[in-house]
Amino acid sequence: MTVNIPLVNGTSYCTLTAHSKETFDKTVDFYCTFLQLERQSYSSNSTFLYNSSISVKLDLEVDEIKQRKAEARYEELKSKSGNKDWRVLVSESLVFNTADIQFNKQTLDHIDAPRQAYPSYLFPMQLYTLDPLGNVVGVTSTKNAVSTMPTHPPVLEEKMPSAIASKAQSYTDLSSCVKTSNNYPSLPKQSKHGRKAIAVMTSGGDAPGMNSNVRAIVRSAIFKGCRAFVVMEGYSGLVHGGPEYIKEYSWEDVRGWSSEGGTNIGTARCMEFKERDGRLLGAQHLIEAGVDALIVCGGDGSLTGADLFRAEWPSLIAELLKNNRITKEQHTRYQHLNICGTVGSIDNDMSTTDATIGAYSALDRICKAIDYVEATANSHSRAFVVEVMGRNCGWLALLAGIATSADYILIPEKPSSSREWQEQMCDIVSKHRKRGKRTTIVIVAEGAISNDLTPISPADVHKVLVEKLGLDTRITTLGHVQRGGTAVAYDRILASLQGVEAVNAVLDTTPDTPSPLIAINENKITRKSLVDSVRLTKSVAEAIHSKDFKKAMSLRDTEFIEHLNNFMAINSADHNEPKLPSDKRLKIAIVNVGAPAGGINSAVYSMATYCMSQGHKPYAIYNGWTGLARHESVRSLDWKSMLGWQSLGGSEIGTNRATPEEADLGMIAYYFQKYQFDGLIIVGGFEAFVSLHQLEKARDSYAAFRIPMVLIPATLSNNVPGSEYSLGSDTALNALMEYCDVIKQSASSTRGRAFVVDVQGGNSGFLATCTSLAVGAQASYVPEEGISLDQLSQDIETLAEAFERSEGRGRFGKLILKSTNASKALSAENLAKVMTAEAEGRFDAKSAIPGHVQQGGLPSPIDRTRATRLAIKAVGFIETKQEIIREARADDEEFNPEDKEIESTAAVLGVKGSHIVFTSIRQLYDFEADVAKRMPKIIHWEGTRAIADHLVGRKIVQ
Numbered sequence: 007m008t009v010n011i012p013l014v015n016g017t018s019y020c021t022l023t024a025h026s027k028e029t030f031d032k033t034v035d036f037y038c039t040f041l042q043l044e045r046q047s048y049s050s051n052s053t054f055l056y057n058s059s060i061s062v063k064l065d066l067e068v069d070e071i072k073q074r075k076a077e078a079r080y081e082e083l084k085s086k087s088g089n090k091d092w093r094v095l096v097s098e099s100l101v102f103n104t105a106d107i108q109f110n111k112q113t114l115d116h117i118d119a120p121r122q123a124y125p126s127y128l129f130p131m132q133l134y135t136l137d138p139l140g141n142v143v144g145v146t147s148t149k150n151a152v153s154t155m156p157t158h159p160p161v162l163e164e165k166m167p168s169a170i171a172s173k174a175q176s177y178t179d180l181s182s183c184v185k186t187s188n189n190y191p192s193l194p195k196q197s198k199h200g201r202k203a204i205a206v207m208t209s210g211g212d213a214p215g216m217n218s219n220v221r222a223i224v225r226s227a228i229f230k231g232c233r234a235f236v237v238m239e240g241y242s243g244l245v246h247g248g249p250e251y252i253k254e255y256s257w258e259d260v261r262g263w264s265s266e267g268g269t270n271i272g273t274a275r276c277m278e279f280k281e282r283d284g285r286l287l288g289a290q291h292l293i294e295a296g297v298d299a300l301i302v303c304g305g306d307g308s309l310t311g312a313d314l315f316r317a318e319w320p321s322l323i324a325e326l327l328k329n330n331r332i333t334k335e336q337h338t339r340y341q342h343l344n345i346c347g348t349v350g351s352i353d354n355d356m357s358t359t360d361a362t363i364g365a366y367s368a369l370d371r372i373c374k375a376i377d378y379v380e381a382t383a384n385s386h387s388r389a390f391v392v393e394v395m396g397r398n399c400g401w402l403a404l405l406a407g408i409a410t411s412a413d414y415i416l417i418p419e420k421p422s423s424s425r426e427w428q429e430q431m432c433d434i435v436s437k438h439r440k441r442g443k444r445t446t447i448v449i450v451a452e453g454a455i456s457n458d459l460t461p462i463s464p465a466d467v468h469k470v471l472v473e474k475l476g477l478d479t480r481i482t483t484l485g486h487v488q489r490g491g492t493a494v495a496y497d498r499i500l501a502s503l504q505g506v507e508a509v510n511a512v513l514d515t516t517p518d519t520p521s522p523l524i525a526i527n528e529n530k531i532t533r534k535s536l537v538d539s540v541r542l543t544k545s546v547a548e549a550i551h552s553k554d555f556k557k558a559m560s561l562r563d564t565e566f567i568e569h570l571n572n573f574m575a576i577n578s579a580d581h582n583e584p585k586l587p588s589d590k591r592l593k594i595a596i597v598n599v600g601a602p603a604g605g606i607n608s609a610v611y612s613m614a615t616y617c618m619s620q621g622h623k624p625y626a627i628y629n630g631w632t633g634l635a636r637h638e639s640v641r642s643l644d645w646k647s648m649l650g651w652q653s654l655g656g657s658e659i660g661t662n663r664a665t666p667e668e669a670d671l672g673m674i675a676y677y678f679q680k681y682q683f684d685g686l687i688i689v690g691g692f693e694a695f696v697s698l699h700q701l702e703k704a705r706d707s708y709a710a711f712r713i714p715m716v717l718i719p720a721t722l723s724n725n726v727p728g729s730e731y732s733l734g735s736d737t738a739l740n741a742l743m744e745y746c747d748v749i750k751q752s753a754s755s756t757r758g759r760a761f762v763v764d765v766q767g768g769n770s771g772f773l774a775t776c777t778s779l780a781v782g783a784q785a786s787y788v789p790e791e792g793i794s795l796d797q798l799s800q801d802i803e804t805l806a807e808a809f810e811r812s813e814g815r816g817r818f819g820k821l822i823l824k825s826t827n828a829s830k831a832l833s834a835e836n837l838a839k840v841m842t843a844e845a846e847g848r849f850d851a852k853s854a855i856p857g858h859v860q861q862g863g864l865p866s867p868i869d870r871t872r873a874t875r876l877a878i879k880a881v882g883f884i885e886t887k888q889e890i891i892r893e894a895r896a897d898d899e900e901f902n903p904e905d906k907e908i909e910s911t912a913a914v915l916g917v918k919g920s921h922i923v924f925t926s927i928r929q930l931y932d933f934e935a936d937v938a939k940r941m942p943k944i945i946h947w948e949g950t951r952a953i954a955d956h957l958v959g960r961k962i963v964q
């Protein structure tokens with residue numbers, strides 16, 4: 007490789023390495039023609055060799071200071087690395103040598119400009135700057151990334167040093183990569199040193215969302231230039247082997263899978279794989295099929311199996327070689343098992359991840375069933391014992407208990423003696439009954455045990471309720487209904503994002519890196535060590551087995567413990583002696599502002615019941631700020647009047663969009679004073695955000711606002727600065743997704759038809775983008791991008807091509823999601839008309855307007871349980887911020903709103919990445935909000951958008 011001079015006064019020499027002769031020639035040609043290069047500098051020794059190079063002279067203006075810095079840094083790193091070069095990898099086909107990231111950007115822009123004018127050279131470029139030690143220190147993308155080159159998915163050749171190649175692959179930011187056509191040419195069969203072959207299998211109990219995971223893995227692998235395989239029937243497929251069980255899949259094979267429940271590639275509980283002989287066969291069959299990497303989507307058992315397979319691999323292949331079952335070459339090539347886990351199980355029993363694929367879908371089924379049972383229970387004033395799945399994990403029972411405000415739950419993690427649980431349950435149930443509750447719901451996890459490890463069955467619970475309380479009681483066992491049906495939006499999105507990340511992870515893995523498990527923590531997809539996660543998961547079971555329940559609980563993640571404490575606090579509200587002494591008890595107000603959103607009632611219910619258990623007095627401000635200014639109603643909330651609120655949609659205390667300044671700030675201050683509120687919780691969307699800002703600003707003039715104030719974001723637009731999640735957004739996603747599934751079915755049946763669905767969300771494209779990922783929409787148009795005519799023409803062409811290919815086959819209903827505000831001029835109806843006209847008979851488009859259906863009916867379990875979690879955190883915030891503000895409160899002189907501590911007492915409670923955080927309204931309003939647009943400045947879901955497009959092969963014109 008030519009060693010180059012990094013920067014020389016306004017001129018630079020780069021080394022360029024291409025990975026196929028075709029690309030090399032085209033690139034050289036391109037540079038020479040359009041960048042006025044000296045052809046004689048072409049130094050490939052006239053015959054093409056991999057890694058042959060060309061020195062090119064680019065005319066660039068480089069800032070002198072930057073240049074000197076870059077040179078100094080270059081020299082320093084170069085000498086550290088034993089005189090290796092600084093490299094820049096271009097994601098598709100080129101390698102540059104150069105020195106400075108700034109410089110790369112300029113180079114890129116420089117190159118990009120003329121490329122726009124000559125479409126045949128428009129292939130995507132993304133530069134990865136690698137320092138001489140091989141670290142990726144910068145990523146830069148071309149603006150224009152439309153491929154009009156023959157559509158090849160990016161291929162990294164073996165000749166590229168593999169460590170760098172895998173780094174480049176893993177850092178590929180899909181958003182700036184080419185959006186390749188879904189019409190990839192069929193890929194040549196694997197050559198000896200050809201592309202990686204990535205296989206996926208589903209194992210253990212099926213779980214809704216597994217199909218989305220398989221779809222994402224297959225398409226992502228193909229997109230990255232790999233071959234995609236599926237292993238049918240879980241580990242049984244590995245044990246049986248052969249093309250019937252280990253199949254190569256194409257882009258089209260997984261079309262439409264996101265909307266299908268179960269797993270289309272089959273799953274099994276395979277006893278043979280638990281034996282070494284079974285795993286030996288598995289290893290042989292994987293090698294015979296030429297699979298380089300295996301992604302297992304399954305539960306704790308499947309991933310334990312995967313971990314064992316990984317650990318045994320060297321001895322398995324040694325034995326296979328010894329017995330001549332594989333060749334020496336095969337032994338050398340497949341020395342390391344590249345394995346990765348994506349956790350798919352309804353049980354949510356895997357440590358290190360907050361959620362497993364399928365768990366929230368099962369929770370949805372359970373909550374729906376309990377919501378139904380409530381009606382009949384109420385009619386007869388009956389008790390119901392509901393048994394739910396989860397094997398040895400109580401997550402489903404616990405979360406269902408919170409989401410349906412069940413009276414009692416029995417879970418394996420917190421067993422007590424037989425006498426204790428019976429007494430405690432009877433005490434709570436009879437108190438609830440005495441206060442007028444007509445229904446009793448007890449949820450029993452299938453793994454529930456007492457502290458001597460004796461299983462507790464629904465029949466045991468039934469007996470106690472009948473004999474001790476004389477309740478008319480029925481048992482409902484939900485069984486496999488819980489695993490059935492299609493996945494909820496959360497699982498489809500989680501499974502898709504994790505599938506893409508799993509492919510990145512296997513391409514990233516080297517023999518020295520630990521096998522990854524793809525997890526989620528709060529809102530962030532993370533990579534964990536498979537070995538550690540399996541070890542931790544096993545230790546929970548061991549702790550339960552050895553009756554060390556405290557340890558078992560501590561080994562479950564902190565969120566589990568938090569949920570359990572929350573359930574217990576809410577569930578015993580107003581029965582037991584409050585937790586706090588009387589001098590610590592507060593008056594806390596709650597108000598809803600903005601449009602209704604799923605989970606608002608759950609937040610009010612949880613806030614109030616938790617307040618009761620702490621000893622605070624919860625107040626509801628009815629009908630928003632206008633309601634307060636007119637003094638329509640401020641009431642302290644009582645337990646009985648809130649029965650059933652946890653699972654109700656809409657807003658029971660009423661809401662509207664008026665801000666305090668619009669309603670009457672002075673009157674609002676007066677009533678704050680009159681009721682002597684010690685704290686305020688606002689639940690709502692962007693108007694709520696503005697409200698909090700106005701109240702905080704008014705603290706100067708009105709001492710009544712010098713109290714801790716916190717906003718819980720709640721809006722289907724999910725556009726509140728300071729949080730990546732708003733209550734109601736999950737409910738809306740599900741409502742819209744279900745609507746789209748129905749519309750898509752109609753489109754499929756009609757053939758040749760696309761639907762343009764109009765999506766709410768104000769100026770935020772969150773709902774359109776996430777739904778488009780969940781349903782596999784062909785395109786989505788969002789306000790952040792608008793609708794460009796070029797993009798529209800491109801989408802129409804892509805659609806027409808796709809319809810032409812489908813030729814009457816099923817699963818071809820196409821959806822286009824359009825945020826209402828993506829274009830004011832082009833309504834969904836007009837967009838459909840334009841598409842139909844431009845398609846010239848190749849397909850037709852109709853519009854569909856779900857409107858306020860998107861606010862959803864009953865709130866989703868995610869919105870209910872998160873509402874509880876956030877409401878309780880909000881009350882905690884008001885408790886802890888009391889001291890800070892109390893002293894400053896009465897004394898104008900003392901009160902300094904600029905003081906950082908005082909500033910922290912008015913905040914937004916949000917989810918950011920993997921954390922739940924409070925951020926001051928000052929910080930958010932002044933620096934992180936685009937108030938005119940009613941949007942946060944940073945769009946956290948941009949990556950999701952790119953993946954949604956990439957998984958349907960949408961071509962993006964930029």
Ligand SMILES: Nc1ncnc2c1ncn2[C@@H]1O[C@H](COP(=O)(O)OP(=O)(O)OP(=O)(O)O)[C@@H](O)[C@H]1O
Binds near residue numbers: 210277352
């Ligand atoms: N210790 C182990 N060693 C080897 N293979 C295992 C082991 N445990 C499980 N497996 C394999 O994984 C398969 C699935 O495991 P299991 O039945 O426990 O389901 P799971 O993956 O935990 O999913 P779920 O609990 O959601 O049903 C088993 O049938 C077996 O083939």
Ligand SMILES: O=P(O)(O)OC[C@H]1O[C@](O)(CO)[C@@H](O)[C@@H]1O
Binds near residue numbers: 305351489
């Ligand atoms: O479907 P099967 O094999 O009867 O297994 C049921 C088990 O599978 C799960 O649904 C998933 O692990 C458990 O909750 C349940 O105990």
Ligand SMILES: [Mg+2]
Binds near residue numbers: 210305353355397
């Ligand atoms: Mg399991």
